[in-house]
Amino acid sequence: MPAKTITRADLSEAVYQEVGLSRNESAALVETVLNEIAEALVRGEMVKISSFGSFWVRQKGQRIGRNPKTGDEVPILPRKVLVFRPSHVLKDRVNGQPPTPEGASPIAAPPSGGSVG
Numbered sequence: 001m002p003a004k005t006i007t008r009a010d011l012s013e014a015v016y017q018e019v020g021l022s023r024n025e026s027a028a029l030v031e032t033v034l035n036e037i038a039e040a041l042v043r044g045e046m047v048k049i050s051s052f053g054s055f056w057v058r059q060k061g062q063r064i065g066r067n068p069k070t071g072d073e074v075p076i077l078p079r080k081v082l083v084f085r086p087s088h089v090l091k092d093r094v095n096g097q098p099p100t101p102e103g104a105s106p107i108a109a110p111p112s113g114g115s116v117g
Contacts, residue, residue, distance in 0.1 A: 008034070041082065053086040 008030055015026035037055065040047050046056040057080050065076045092099060 051087055051089040053084055053090055055082065055084050057081070058083050 008027075011030045012023065012027040015021060015029055016023050019026070021029065037047050041055060041057050044057060046054060048054045060079055060081055062078045063076050065074050066072070067074050086094075089099060
């Protein structure tokens, strides 16, 4: 379980500390950004944030599920689900790996010299 949950207030405080806007302006900026992301998703648009990841809404069709207690088949209605795919940069940061240079392959090159066998 994560040690801390980041809230809107935490984001606003970070903007206040880093950018130097007033606390009210920082809170308004965070709200504007979050609202714009949410509205874009409601409109069905993909939201890509460089070096962070992409958000989009996917339509899931109707399917048959099963009640695990009784075993009865139950229809699961069609619905929309929010999907997030992290960027490779974010994945590397989470895994404690150094960022790969622009255009370089993240796969390590095999060691040179010497032959196997």
